[in-house]
Amino acid sequence: MTSLTGKGGIPISDGGKKMYKRSIQKAKETTTLKRRKTVMRNKIGQKKLMRESLKTTKRDAAEGKSRYRLLKMMRNELRDEVNGVINDFVRLRALETLVMQELGFF
Incomplete structure (x- = not known):
C-alpha cells in the first residue's frame, strides 16, 4: 500500500487517507464546476453579443430597405419629370414644324 503524506511530510493514517482523497476529489469537482460555470458565462456573454449584433444588423x-425605397421613388419621380420635359420638347418641335409649314418654309 502506498503511503500518503500531508503537509510537511507527515504520514496520513488509513482513515485520514480516505478523507484526504475525498477532499482532493471534492476540490477537483469544485474546480471542474467553476470551470464549467466560467465557460457557460462566456457562452452566455457571446450569445448576448451575437443577439445585439443581429438586432443591429436587422x-x-x-x-437600408427604406432608403432604397425612397431613392427608387425619387428616381421614378425624376424619370417622370424628364419624360414630361422630353414630351414638351417633342410638342414644341411639332408646333415649330407646323408653323414653318404654314409660313411656307417647307
Missing part, C-alpha cells in the same frame, strides 16, 4: 437592413 435594424440597419430595415433602414
Whole structure:
C-alpha cells in the first residue's frame, strides 16, 4: 500500500487517507464546476453579443430597405419629370414644324 503524506511530510493514517482523497476529489469537482460555470458565462456573454449584433444588423437592413425605397421613388419621380420635359420638347418641335409649314418654309 502506498503511503500518503500531508503537509510537511507527515504520514496520513488509513482513515485520514480516505478523507484526504475525498477532499482532493471534492476540490477537483469544485474546480471542474467553476470551470464549467466560467465557460457557460462566456457562452452566455457571446450569445448576448451575437443577439445585439443581429438586432443591429436587422435594424440597419430595415433602414437600408427604406432608403432604397425612397431613392427608387425619387428616381421614378425624376424619370417622370424628364419624360414630361422630353414630351414638351417633342410638342414644341411639332408646333415649330407646323408653323414653318404654314409660313411656307417647307
